[in-house]
Ligand SMILES: Nc1nc2c(ncn2[C@@H]2O[C@H](COP(=O)(O)OP(=O)(O)O)[C@@H](O)[C@H]2O)c(=O)[nH]1
């Protein structure tokens with residue numbers, strides 16, 4: 001299954017712009033809170049150096065793209081409507097918007113770093129709002145949403161059936177959380193990390209329940225912080241202040257800049273590979289002096305300063321650093337690195353580091369193939385691989401099965 005990234009943030013922080021810029025879709029963008037009522041979907045790509053380079057092959061990818069030796073691997077994005085404080089209680093259609101996030105593997109918090117929008121996304125005196133507060137309130141809303149799903153209306157009645165934490169409690173809790181892509185592993189790890197492993201569930205206090213919800217949320221839907229609108233002077237100041245208070249990584253970004261560059265690129269006025277720290281003007285005659293000035297500013301104040309618009313950095317950080325994904329290339333011919341139709345290095349899959357070969361086959365290729373699995377072969381070394389082999393980044397694998 002393709003990874004799903006949920007884009008969250010208060011109204012007008014730039015979520016739709018971020019989605020449009022990374023996918024070049026055309027979702028309505030506006031200054032008015034709640035322009036986005038239905039979630040908008042898009043497909044973006046994350047980059048990884050392709051194995052075609054090390055093997056000196058010319059590939060023809062099927063499930064991805066390869067540009068100058070860089071694989072562009074699809075990821076799904078979902079832009080949900082703006083979340084306001086008390087969203088978990090239903091404020092601003094909050095419940096509906098939070099439920100849209102159920103299937104997300106990771107969340108990207110687009111922060112309005114300018115400080116000129118209040119918590120509900122309405123304009124306020126510039127600089128009067130501290131964006132750090134948005135980080136706190138939004139994280140809390142997501143945690144409280146989890147808590148609500150866990151405790152429902154009947155937590156006391158529910159927990160009475162369990163005198164201590166056992167398999168049946170973990171299974172029952174798993175059922176409550178089944179819509180959220182939460183595994184028994186997540187549930188157990190959160191019990192351990194919250195020190196609640198040996199506390200009888202019907203003795204958990206409200207605080208225990210919150211801490212458990214928070215830790216479970218951190219494990220199952222981590223939040224990546226993005227300081228958007230970094231093209232504004234006030235944002236630079238605010239980012240400094242946020243970094244003093246907040247130890248988590250925060251990635252500076254200008255979604256609007258990416259959007260502008262990709263539009264010029266679509267019209268072939270500039271050449272720009274998204275994620276790169278520079279662009280080249282191909283048709284200066286199509287640009288008026290004001291546009292030329294804007295592009296100059298983008299080059300100097302964004303690209304040179306931050307090494308890019310930030311969008312690709314966000315994906316790279318989310319997928320490879322936080323979700324710990326690696327790239328695996330299945331093939332059927334270990335000498336030519338092709339599939340059955342002679343496509344060289346046709347597919348690449350993102351999977352979690354440490355995944356066993358048999359689980360990879362079952363989840364990403366075919367359960368039938370997993371059921372009749374004999375062994376795998378590492379196409380680079382031609383070595384046999386057993387079902388418990390732990391896959392590594394850039395492995396090229398052939399599966400031998402009895403079917
Ligand atoms: N200066 C600047 N403005 C931005 C940026 N990203 C979005 N905006 C503006 O912020 C406003 C709200 O954007 P939108 O994407 O509709 O926000 P959403 O409500 O979070 O989806 C629009 O006027 C955008 O042009 C950015 O990186 N820099």
Ligand SMILES: [Mg+2]
Pocket residue numbers: 015016017028029035036081
């Ligand atoms: Mg929007």
